[in-house]
Amino acid sequence: MKETDIINYIKKFGIEDEDAAYIKNDEYLCFTTDTLVFSTDVPEEMDLKTVGRKSVLMNLSDLAAMGCKPLLFLCSLNLPRDFSDIKKVIDGIHSACKEYNMKYAGGDVNEGELSISGFAVGKSKRILRRNAAKEDDLVCITGDLGRVYCYFKEAKRDIFKEKVFNPVPRIKEGQILSSYANACIDISDGASKELNLISELSNVKIELETLPIHPSVIEISKEKAFDYALNSGEEFELIFTIPKKYKNVIEKVNATVVGRVKSGEGVFYKGKKIEKKGWEHLC
Structure with missing residues (x-):
């Protein structure tokens, strides 16, 4: 199994x-x-x-x-x-x-x-779960993605190494979001897997528009940058969904709006279904 x-x-x-x-x-x-x-x-x-x-x-x-x-x-x-x-x-x-x-x-x-x-x-006082995303929520991600994947697949640069060796758990951000966000998950196995989990557990569709890719990832991986960011595990950033009226909170936790929650199922980017990839134990 x-x-x-x-x-x-x-x-x-x-x-x-x-x-x-x-x-x-x-x-x-x-x-x-x-x-x-x-x-x-x-x-x-x-x-x-x-x-x-x-x-x-x-x-x-x-x-x-x-x-x-x-x-x-x-x-x-x-x-x-x-x-x-x-x-x-x-x-x-x-x-x-x-x-x-x-x-x-x-x-x-x-x-x-x-x-x-x-x-x-x-x-x-209020916990965040993975199964509470609401239609019309904004989908957001803290920090940046892709450096962990680049460290193992491309180069042992210091800019990549710091994310692998000294990740920053978003404790302060999570505590702020607990008063405003609907759903939340950390990126341990890759954004593609975590986004699909929110979609499945909340019974919603997620339309992805962009990802917060670190500039050094784009520099070294070129056209592969989006896939690297999408499937990079152990990033320990937060993916969360939040009502549009709390846009000021998104800035407060240094997050990027990456998409929207819609009625339906699955995760899509430019009309293409995003499969659940990333890390899977015993596979």
Whole structure:
């Protein structure tokens, strides 16, 4: 079974989303988990402290997509018996937690293939979900896209490297959007996949008009730039839909209007259907 098939099977047990939220004292407590596997997720040139940081940042990005303030982080460290540099990884985890005012609350240590399974908790007065896009919403994306794809496919330039090694989870932006946006998702597996998820879960059509492609991506990839940006994973930007009356909020979170929500189904660009590509585990 592919990743999507497994997720769909799990949802049969009453789970609405990959992330969870429960209301307590008029606030939502939000929970998410994500795993970083060294053999598939870590470039050879990435130092261990950066690896530890990234295991936190990827979970923070999920909290950002729900509009949450981070509270605490736990992780399960899976280590080969002969791995001797775990202190560097832990230092990186602690550093990222401190940077985002989140408590590093411990976790578990196991023997096995090198990986870090993170679990993050946040809170929000109003949570953002993937299934709430409304007809006539504007579709927007924070930041820029394509540099991660270029790093692995084209060149190890510093301008590309910084997005891979030190991604910025859009925590502040997510908290602002929690008061205005309808639907939101972070770009971990590629914009084509995430846009299709919003479309499917919200039962709407998305008409894509443009993408916020970084100038360096256009420079190096030329006519491939749009496809690179569309399918670049681990960008950790936010895709959100928002009513037109909140255009000032779009500027506030440094986002670009990339399309419109319409009645119907699927994601389209210039009349052509955008298939769900990007990263898929177990495929």
